[in-house]
Amino acid sequence: ENDTPTDHTSSYRSSSKLTISEEATLASSKRFKPPKFLKVIFETPFRTKNPTHGGHVEEATAWAMDAAGRGPLNQAGSYIGVAILRLATIDAGCDLPATCSNRVYGFKPSSMLTMASVITGVASALLMPFIGAIVDHTRHRKTVGVITAILVSAITGFQTTISLDTWFACLVLEMLGGFTLIMHFMAVMAYLPDLTEVEYELTHYTSRFNICMYMVQLFYVVFLIGMTYGIGLNTVETARVAAAGALVISAVLFFYSWTFLFRKRPALSKVKEGDHLLTSGFKQLWRTSKKIFYRYSSLKWFMLALLFSPEAGAGVVLSVVVTFLAVTLQMTGIEVGITSLIMLLITVPGSLFSNWFMRKYNPLNSFRFGLVFLIMVIAATIGFLDRPSRKNWTFFIAIFWGIAYGWIFPSQRTLQVTLTPRGQETEIMGMFTFVTQVIGWLPALIFSIMNERGIDMRWGVSILCWMMAISVALLSGVGKYEDAVKQVKEEGEREQAELAATAAENAERDVEEEVGDEEFVDDVDTKGEE
DSSP states (O other), X not given: OOOOOOSOGGXXXXXXXXXXXXXXXXXXXXXXXXXXXXIIIIIGGXXXXXXXXXXXXXXXXXHHHHHHHHHHHHHHHHHHHHHHHHHHHHHTTOSOGGGOOOOBTTBOGGGHHHHHHHHHHHHHHHHHHHHHHHHHHSSOHHHHHHHHHHHHHHHHHHGGGOSTTTHHHHHHHHHHHHHHHHHHHHHHHTTHHHHOSOHHHHHHHHHHHHHHXXXXXXXXXXXXXXXXXXXXXXXXXXXXXXXXXXXXXXHHHHHHIIIIIOOOOOOSSOOOTTOOHHHHHHHHHHHHHHHHHHHOHHHHHHHHHHTTSTTOSSSHHHHHHHHHHHHTSOOOHHHHHHHHHHHHHHHHHHHHHHHHHHHHHOHHHHHHHHHHHHHHHHHHHHHHOOSGGGGGGHHHHHHHHHHHHHHHHHHHHHHHHHTSOTTOHXXXXXXXXXXXXXXXXXXHHHHHHHHHTXXXXXXXXXXXXXXXXXXXXXXXXXXXXXXXXXXXXXXXXXXXXXXXXXXXXXXXXXXXXXXXXXXXXXHHHHHHHO
């Protein structure tokens, strides 16, 4: 762990009010300190200048590095997924997954990835409250981040051994890795509200984080394409190199950010009397859900919309799209890689466009129109790309996928913070993570059922459009963005005032009881003396 005091004290805001991240950095000790040359090499590409005071917040740099480390891990899943589909098809005794009706481990080879997403999604929804309780009610937020980073890196390392003998083990580990990455993301998200309370600064940060993630993914994909064409790798060999590359990049960035930049946090709250850490997360989810439903109308509708957003589910969109590309269009791993490369190149201007759109029209409208745009892109994809002879058009359509992804996620991250009541950041962030997983596995399950019954795979992919259309419809309940932010702020202040008043009453009651006990003891002592 790094408890090094920052060397950038002078770069912090001139006002006396520091953010939680700045306070944590200034209050840290000198246990670990990276050499200056390492700071220059590793931190410089990821430093995000605060647009208000021009300084660098170290945990913002850590957030950018962690996002960049997660990028190749997500990207590697597409290469490994194509290899798994290919090996499962061979294991089932078929040549092509599109025409294979044989079963392997009870399913068609073309259903393997999506069923894995279903299992991961259900497991995440069930176990997430417990991990959330550790983040909230203990001082182990950073520990969760470190352990999950180590686990997901180790799992990726094992996947470098993928072959006809190990593909199913790699699929199981892919499920475990997806779950672990979600738990890691929970720990990381808990740090996001600590970076700033200013909406404009947060918009700037989230766009910058997105750009850092996609730029590292871009470097990673270019490396893979170069290796594949330079050495002449097949689909399985490409997957091995993809896993090895993701391992190296993520391990380095995770190690540096969690060792030198992320700070420990104290427990945000104690486990309520009568609760246990194992069950407190589930009870807290119930209490938080009721509170949001009755007190925070705009936040309620936003959370309902997130149930059906593109981020819902453990890699559901990735598993569905990769299956479609590999089965319907018969694309190889390297062709999927080129598609990813084009998409990643465009996500950078997409993120910049998102930043502009949020400042011009507010984050809610940006998120809404981004979803509509992605629905149109998916509809065009499945409407036109219906046979292998048209697969080269995928490279053109990838441009619009890149714009959509670069547009949507910075807007969503900004909304998640601006619609969060102050003083309840970690509680609400945990709720955000939960709602994106609780039914996120549903599209993958519907896709798998339709695929098992022989229904055209394009109809299965269309489920993503319908889910996002529901999300867009639910966003109408949020109302005007300015009114939503105001309502959350005022209701949050009212709730905090009520909690403070209740705490004061309890303290006064405790004092009265203590005084009463003392008077009783004095009376007993006096009578005893008489």
